[in-house]
Amino acid sequence: MIIYIASYPRSGNSLTQQTIQTFFERPMTVVYGGSRKPETYASGAVNFLKNWRWPKDKTISKSLWGKLHAQINKNNLENWIALYDLNVPPYTKDCRYLLPGCLSVLTPKNRQKLAAEESPFFIKTHELPYQEYFEGEYVILAVRHPGSVLWSYFNFIKDFWQDVKTLDEVIRGEVTFGSWSEWYQS
Structure with missing residues (x-):
């Protein structure tokens, strides 16, 4: 299983x-x-x-x-x-x-x-x-409110990957794993 x-x-x-x-x-x-x-x-x-x-x-x-x-x-x-x-x-x-x-x-x-x-x-x-x-x-x-997820993911990328992404890029899904909405709609 x-x-x-x-x-x-x-x-x-x-x-x-x-x-x-x-x-x-x-x-x-x-x-x-x-x-x-x-x-x-x-x-x-x-x-x-x-x-x-x-x-x-x-x-x-x-x-x-x-x-x-x-x-x-x-x-x-x-x-x-x-x-x-x-x-x-x-x-x-x-x-x-x-x-x-x-x-x-x-x-x-x-x-x-x-x-x-x-x-x-x-x-x-x-x-x-x-x-x-x-x-x-x-x-x-596991599902969490998208606003909280995107803000947390944005900070995670910035702090741990030192990747310079804007919050807009995270929202548009221009990050690893794509956009939140596309992920959950799949």
Whole structure:
């Protein structure tokens, strides 16, 4: 089963993720690279997970990022799956986790495989919705007032990307992910 946490940027996706992660006690995947979530999960800092490991290894090494980047160049779905055990009821063993940066791996064939699994994969995305979904794929769509979103996105771009964009450019959708209205109308 795949559950996408989808939104236009700055629409409350992180808050939705935290709520879902707390309620379901499952790790969250980000489709974009650079996420430090696996490092946090592997460190033992998240109390509902234990025994984090790669499918062919007994434990994760301290050089998690080196291993992660070695996997990124391979589009075989199994190379993108880490394993963990739940440290809370029902104490499930060998749960599967899709590694971050997996956007290119989410082909229709791989999405169908993941959707058919009983265990859920929670995946954060700002990408536009797929044209069609498979049985076992679900979407939670976070929506926030467009004025608040556009102002927040404008400031985020300015502060974190140091990209010189005007508020008008953000409103017109001349930014990554396009315009707010086109995103939600899709």
